[in-house]
Ligand SMILES: Nc1nc2c(ncn2[C@@H]2O[C@H](COP(=O)(O)OP(=O)(O)O)[C@@H](O)[C@H]2O)c(=O)[nH]1
């Protein structure tokens with residue numbers, strides 16, 4: 512019998528206001544590219560990237576919205592089976608930061624109780640346009656006891672680190688609680704993308 516090409520499969524999600532850079536982060540992580548012209552029109556449902564961590568081959572199925580966040584129509588089917596969520600805001604956009612609580616309610620309503628999530632302040636390459644100080648993102652993350660990174664999909668800062676740390680936390684949890692990994696049907700497509708913005 513052929514060996515399974517991976518040991519675990521994790522469904523991850525990107526959520527956050529439209530324009531914060533979710534699709535750009537996904538492309539940076541899965542294909543190590545940054546393109547300024549693609550995006551909101553592509554109706555992608557998810558991308559796949561297989562990584563190796565602690566000797567395990569982990570297939571990441573990473574879901575991105577096709578713009579539904581603009582209409583607040585993200586529903587249970589998007590969240591179903593997700594084990595990790597990257598909640599993204601844009602450090603140059605106050606509204607996107609203020610929407611965090613709305614997104615948290617959404618996560619609460621639709622995602623499983625033991626979903627692992629982290630907060631990302633994206634576009635940290637745009638220091639001159641910054642509106643949200645690093646300390647504010649940090650504070651929210653501390654309130655919730657979760658990880659926080661400032662990232663840049665454009666400058667490739669902390670993107671891989673954020674994804675990998677999320678996966679690491681999920682792995683710890685799976686190991687601790689011996690949860691069966693969620694295994695949804697998979698389409699195919701594989702590919703690869705570290706640095707620091709600020710020491711956080
Ligand atoms: N300067 C900068 N621009 C970014 C970054 N990430 C995304 N963008 C830009 O922000 C806009 C929205 O990005 P997109 O990925 O479509 O956001 P989404 O709506 O959350 O998926 C696009 O014009 C991107 O080029 C980043 O890290 N730095």
Ligand SMILES: [Mg+2]
Nearest residue numbers: 533534551576
């Ligand atoms: Mg998008």
